[in-house]
Amino acid sequence: MANTDEVAIERRRGDAGWWRQATVYQIYPRSFADANGDGVGDLEGILSRIDHLDQLGVDAVWLSPFYPSALADGGYDVDDYRDVSPELGDLATFDRLVTALHERGIKVIVDIVPNHSSNRHRLFQDALAAAPGSPERDRYLFRDGTGPRGAEPPSDWNSFFGGPAWTRVPDGQWYLHLFTAEQPDWNWHHPDVRADFLRTLRFWGDRGVDGFRVDVAHLLAKDLPAELPSWAELTRGTDPADPAPPRYPAGHHPLWDRDELDEIYAQWRAVFDSYSPPLTAVAEAWVPAERRVRYASKQNLGQAFTFDLLETPWDAGSFHQIIRDNLALAAKSGTSSTWVFSNHDVVRHATRFGLPKGMSGRRWLLEGADPALEDRVTGLRRARAATLLAMALPGSMYLYQGEELGLPEVGDIPADRRQDPTYFRSKGTDLGRDGARVALPWTSTGVSFGFGGCAPPLPQPTWFADFSVERQRDDPASTLSFYRHALRLRRELIQDETLEWLNLGPDLVGFRRGGGWTAVTNFGSRPRPLPAGDVLLLSGEPLDAPGLLPADTTAWLRRDSLRS
Known part of the structure; x- marks a missing residue:
């Protein structure tokens, strides 16, 4: 007879529907564990901590980008979609990591970033070297400028990180980037772009990856008319405080959530379904709930993140309504819901739930992230309660590294140590996302609290010692013990x-x-x-x-x- 551990591993392997009620643990590789002591987390570091993941009891890990990158946006500016950053390891190490995780019954999901590449990507370099109007340049979204000699941008559009959404190249044309200038947007009307991403999906599928998290899945398809609308027209009706009706009907906005995405993702779905069991995917799609079901359909990506709990206050009525609505949407699309409270882009929920009533995590950052406004005792108590509530729900549960330790947000990072482009492009008015990306504390002492051999770029506060794995591992009342117990019970209890x-x-x-x-x-x-x-x-x-x-x-x- 198989022992208990073997039974647990076999149950976590599951079948084609393993993802429907899975617990997925997000790893931000550069801040998880550093094996070679250079201050940067790496794949060997993840390998060294597999026991932690196994003992925690997760069904899958999601690896945030580990690709070659200049880190203009934390690795989401990708130089090569089919390689590993030398700082983090190589493809052989990646293969060993996948094998080691699979041996523990843990699936592997990788981040894919299809809206934009890095400006160092070979195809963007080809575009710069080619003439305006060339097929090479048409793989991205280049336009002539306005005003005398085209010296002004093609439109007044803004980047989501602040500042203009257009950057000029030496021959005078401008290219679109909805994020940083180092992240030029792909032209998804170009057949080369579509074909290259299908090759990327197969590349990782052939290496044993079980699924993909699709970054800003709602942005890929764009339709730029000859006369570009103003930013005010594009964003009309998108602010809840704006009573004006949207300028564009659903599915026909020039820049986001276009109906033609269905065709793109149907091609992806054909690739996913060519594997046995089929690969899974989850969309990061910041769209209205009634539009989110498209991304979650069986013909599309299959699942989409529910972000409502990232923003809701600590309130019974709000939680109840969000849960009911999202379970109904999941049933409509034939998928399962996703529940998430923290990730690499938002203030950790142990901090959010301890802020004064009416203050969101984003507002806290915009107002300087004053630690005096945090009630950490209340925040952690509510965070644990919220997590246990969500773990009991039908659907998959997404955890972010460090939340099993009860880590609060690190709000007081010195200006000269910050890395997030949001901070720099907003000229410091938005503190950005660095506070959720600080390296994890594994021990209560040492130069990096056990993260690696030297201090990481984002400084760890002294109070990290109280939240370390070492301090919590054998304490039955710790948050780490609570997560382990909850996930073990969850696997035993869930039947349908x-x-x-x-x-x-x-x-x-x-x-x-x-x-x-x-x-x-x-x-x-x-x-x-x-x-x-x-x-x-x-x-x-x-x-x-x-x-x-x-x-x-x-x-x-x-x-x-x-x-x-």
């Missing part, structure tokens, strides 16, 4: 994707899952009665009194308790 809502009154969100277990979260400020049942797991302190669930706490219950 059914959910039955419970009407428990104000401040409580509760539901019953198939197999007879129940999850209840108290969003209120005082203890509330629990439904009958044995408590399997609590997100926080033990019950103040029998049958009363403390504030800011989630409980999992069952009448006949499982072994845990």
Whole structure:
């Protein structure tokens, strides 16, 4: 008979639908673990920490970009989509990492960045060397300028990182980049672009990758008319505070969320389905909910991120509505929901949930990230409660490295140590995303808290010692122990994707899952009665009194308790 570990590994391998209720752990490679001591996380560092991932109990890892890059945008400016940055390793090391993860029953998802390349990519260099109007230049989005001698940009469009969205090249033309100038946008009408990305998908699929996370999946297709509209026209109606109707009907915006994306991703789906089991994909698509179902359909990418919980306040009604809406959308598209509270682009939820009422993580950054505004005790208690609530839901759970340690955001990074282009292009008015990308603390001492042999570029605060893996590993009350326990129970409890809502009154969100277990979260400020049942797991302190669930706490219950 197979032992318990072998059974757990086999269960995590799953089948073609393994992703539907999987727990996926995002690794930002440059800040996860540094094996060669140069201050940069690398693939060998991930290999050295596989025991951590295995003991945590995740079903898959998602690797943020590890490709050759000048790091104008944290690796999302890709020089070569089919190679590994020399700082991080090589393809042989990548292959060993995939094999090692698969031996533990852990799937591998890699980031793909199809909206833009690096300005160092060979095809962009070919475009610069070719004449205006050439096929080489047409792989990107070049336009003539306006004004005398074309010295002004083709339009007044803005980059999402601040500053203009056009950069001029020596022969006088301008190219479009919706992010940094080092990230020229591809022209997805060009057959060479489409064919090259299909080769990239097959390249990684042939190396054993199980799926892809698709960066800004809603931006690829663009339709630039001869007379370019103003930025005000393009963005009309996109701000919730703007009462004006959108300038363009859904699916026909010149720059984003165009209907022709369906054709592009149908080609990708054909590649995915040529593998057995089929490769999976999840779209990062910042679009209205009713449009998100397109990306999540079986003919398209198959799943799309639900970002609503990245922005919602700590409120029972808000959580309940978001969950109901997204479960309905998943059913409509035939997929499963995704639940995520933190990633490399947002303020960590242990900080967000501890900010004053009405203050978002983004507003906190824009106002200087004052640590005095953080209530870390409340923030962590609510973060654990929110996570345990989401882990009980039908769908896949996405975790971001360090959240299993309860890491707060690092808000006070010195200006001369920051790296995020958002900070520089906004002239410092937006502190950007560096605070979520600081290297992890593995030990409580040392120059880098066990991350590597020297201090990493983004400085780690002294208080990281209190959150280290070393300090939490053997503490049954630690956040790390809580995550391990929760994920182990989750694998034991989940049987299907059914959910039955419970009407428990104000401040409580509760539901019953198939197999007879129940999850209840108290969003209120005082203890509330629990439904009958044995408590399997609590997100926080033990019950103040029998049958009363403390504030800011989630409980999992069952009448006949499982072994845990």
